[in-house]
Structures are given as structure tokens and as C-alpha cells.
Amino acid sequence: MMDCIMISTAFLHDCGKGPMRHEDSLLAAGLGRRGIAVRYYTIKRIHRRQLPLGRDTFIAGDMDAMHGAMRQLGIPVPAPDDYPAALGEFLRRRVWTSTLGEVERALESGSTPPTFVKPADRRKGFTGVVCYSERDVAMLGNVSRRQRVRCSEVVRWVSEYRVYVVDRRVVSVGHYDGDPTVPLDFGVVEAAVDAYRRSGQAPSAYGIDFGVLSTGETALVEANDGYALGAYGIDADSYTELLMRRWDELLGSARAPGG
Structure with a gap:
């Protein structure tokens, strides 16, 4: 497990009286094992810019929360790139x-x-x-x-999986829809991950969804940025590493105050 940044405090979303999101439960466990203090926020505090965010803090949440945190820190919000140009050959549609x-x-x-x-x-x-x-x-x-x-x-997916990648490494694969007994062709997955890396367009950490079509082919469903990513069948430490690695990269893109 790699260390990304010197984090003193992590902010996770406060679900109020409802149950904690699965993703937040994983992060609470992973951050705890790293010795990082966890505090909880409401989306209202994000919108009001009331969180003490900085280079020594980590935050996780949904798109709304993460984009608010990025704007507060002067981080350009990444444009969605669900179908990266470098991966066109893997779409199969x-x-x-x-x-x-x-x-x-x-x-x-x-x-x-x-x-x-x-x-x-x-x-x-x-x-x-x-x-x-x-x-x-x-x-x-x-x-x-x-x-x-x-x-x-429109195509018919028989089975769908999320592949979790950190710095070129596949750290986990989780099934999320369809028939779990139908496996991916992992040679296709590895070729796509390598092509994405070589394109220079891949985030440092991300999720990339693949599925098996009714034709039997393994194809790209879509790519997902790693800063707000659903967790399917991934352990707490790997999930925490992935989100922290991507957050570290985003912090590096922050504009200087007044810039």
C-alpha cells in the first residue's frame, strides 16, 4: 500500500440519521488504519465554503460535494471523459x-x-x-x-465489472451487474489499461467498466474518474489508496490564490 500525500484530516459525508454509504464505510476503515483523523461534513457546509480544506486534507463524497471542494481549492473540475479517444477500439459499438x-x-x-x-x-x-x-x-x-x-x-451486456486502477496497477475487479459466472477476457482489459496509460490522458487512479457482450466479446462500458467512484467488491485499503491517489493528483493541479 502506497502513501500519497501527508494528510492530517479527512472529511467524509455526514448522512445524518441515515445509514453510512458503503463507500464512506470503506474509507473510514482505510483512513483509520492510516492513522488519519476523520471528520464529517454536510453538503451545506461545502456550498458555503465552511470546511477548512487545504493541501493537508482529504475529502470524499458525491460529484456535487467534490466539485464544490475543487472550486474552493482552485482545482479545475475535470471534464467527463466516459469514452476516451484512446480506447475507441475497445468499445465494440x-x-x-x-x-x-x-x-x-x-x-x-x-x-x-x-x-x-x-x-x-x-x-x-x-x-x-x-x-x-x-x-x-x-x-x-x-x-x-x-x-x-x-x-x-444499443447492445446487450451479459455481465459487467468495474476494474480499479492505481498508477497502472489493477488493484481490484468487482462484478456489479449481470451474470457473475461470465468472466472478462483479462487480456482485453490489460491492453485497454496500457493503451489508456500510453495516451497520457488517464488519471492517476480511476475505475474502468468492462462487460461481456452477447457476442462473447469483452468491451469497454465506460471510464470513471477516481475522485468520486462507486465501490463494488473492492476492499477498504485499495479503495482508500485509489481515492487518495487521485486527490493528490488533483491537488497538484490547483491554481495559486489569485491566479
């Missing part, structure tokens, strides 16, 4: 960028088949959905039709 309005019109005219659609530029508005007709787009409500979306042809 057509993927393209459009707008929600263009997808709606194409479905209405019958010029496109059913399409999986999700936001391209931000993690809000709606979650990924398969649109079979323009009526499915209408069900998204008042979401702007000018919103950029990432589209992909």
Missing part, C-alpha cells in the same frame, strides 16, 4: 456525440435505431437511458434539447 434535440428528431423521423443516450458535459439533468422513440426523449421532461449528449448503439 458505435459511439457518437449529438444533442438531445437531434436525437429526438432522428427517432421521430425513423432515421436512427434505438439509442442509448446520456449527458456529455455534466453529471446532471438525467441519467443514461435507452430511447426507442421520440416519446422516450419526451419523458425526460424539461431537459434542454440543446444539451450535448453521448450516444451509443
Whole structure:
């Protein structure tokens, strides 16, 4: 287990009277074994910039919390890159960028088949959905039709896994959907991780989802940045190492005050 940064205090999300998130439970255990004091915050304190964040603090939470912490520290919020260009050959399906309005019109005219659609530029508005007709787009409500979306042809996943990577190393693999008896072709996974590293675009620590298609091929589902990452079948120490490693990298990108 590697040490990333000299952290004196870690901030985890306070769930109030509800149960602690699985991810926070893992972090509390992992941070405790590192001897790092844990304090808890509410999202209101993030929005009000009331947390004493600095280079000697670590924070974990959902996208809203993490982006608020980044803005407070002058860290540029990373743009989502679910389908990295360097990994196009591993998608095993057509993927393209459009707008929600263009997808709606194409479905209405019958010029496109059913399409999986999700936001391209931000993690809000709606979650990924398969649109079979323009009526499915209408069900998204008042979401702007000018919103950029990432589209992909619809495929059938038999099994899906999250692969956790820290500094080129696969530290864990967790199954999260489908048939757990259907394994990944790990040669494909290792080739993708290596290609991502060589591209120079990979974060220092991340999760990358792969699945097995109905054709039997192992394919990339999507890449996930490591600063706010769901935990599936990963142990506390590996999960803590991954998030701390990515946070260390993000702290290094912080702009100087007044810069």
C-alpha cells in the first residue's frame, strides 16, 4: 500500500440519521488504519465554503460535494471523459456525440435505431437511458434539447465489472451487474489499461467498466474518474489508496490564490 500525500484530516459525508454509504464505510476503515483523523461534513457546509480544506486534507463524497471542494481549492473540475479517444477500439459499438434535440428528431423521423443516450458535459439533468422513440426523449421532461449528449448503439451486456486502477496497477475487479459466472477476457482489459496509460490522458487512479457482450466479446462500458467512484467488491485499503491517489493528483493541479 502506497502513501500519497501527508494528510492530517479527512472529511467524509455526514448522512445524518441515515445509514453510512458503503463507500464512506470503506474509507473510514482505510483512513483509520492510516492513522488519519476523520471528520464529517454536510453538503451545506461545502456550498458555503465552511470546511477548512487545504493541501493537508482529504475529502470524499458525491460529484456535487467534490466539485464544490475543487472550486474552493482552485482545482479545475475535470471534464467527463466516459469514452476516451484512446480506447475507441475497445468499445465494440458505435459511439457518437449529438444533442438531445437531434436525437429526438432522428427517432421521430425513423432515421436512427434505438439509442442509448446520456449527458456529455455534466453529471446532471438525467441519467443514461435507452430511447426507442421520440416519446422516450419526451419523458425526460424539461431537459434542454440543446444539451450535448453521448450516444451509443444499443447492445446487450451479459455481465459487467468495474476494474480499479492505481498508477497502472489493477488493484481490484468487482462484478456489479449481470451474470457473475461470465468472466472478462483479462487480456482485453490489460491492453485497454496500457493503451489508456500510453495516451497520457488517464488519471492517476480511476475505475474502468468492462462487460461481456452477447457476442462473447469483452468491451469497454465506460471510464470513471477516481475522485468520486462507486465501490463494488473492492476492499477498504485499495479503495482508500485509489481515492487518495487521485486527490493528490488533483491537488497538484490547483491554481495559486489569485491566479
